[in-house]
Amino acid sequence: MNAYLLSLCYGTFVLLLVAAAVADTVSFTIPNAIPAALILLFPVAAAFSPGPADWTGRLGAAALVFAAGLLAFRLKLFGGGDVKLWSAAALWAGLDLLVAQVILTAALGGLLALLLLIARESAGRVAKLKGSPEHAPSCPRILTAGAPVPYGIAIALSSILLSQRPGFLP
16 A cells, blocks of 8 residues: 555656646746645655655755755856755755756756757747747747746756656655
């Protein structure tokens, strides 16, 4: 029964991360309810986990990411939703997997930025060929030149990929 409930928690974890990535892609915002739900879901998953959760390491990882995220937010490198989402995901990763999460998220975020740069340049060229302005209504906002990078996609994807490693789930 506990394994079933833990699997249900994991499925909810993945769905919440996918919802965050989709919301960030569409609106460049991550609703506060998503990181909050991830944080509230963690103790539930820990209760159904076969072993004890390392609460100190988990909370430490979340606090480290939140502190670094506040600095990145202050420097306008991250949005507030990104900071909250990554902090919630770091709670699940813990200190043991935090370095891997940071490296993977940075790599995926860089790849995402590069792909968006290419896609936005291509969309701008197509718009000019058609004689329409670059901010044409037919062009999705994510492909608009100068639009932010929805970093929630990289955070969600790295967390889902890392969740397959032992020690990620409580």
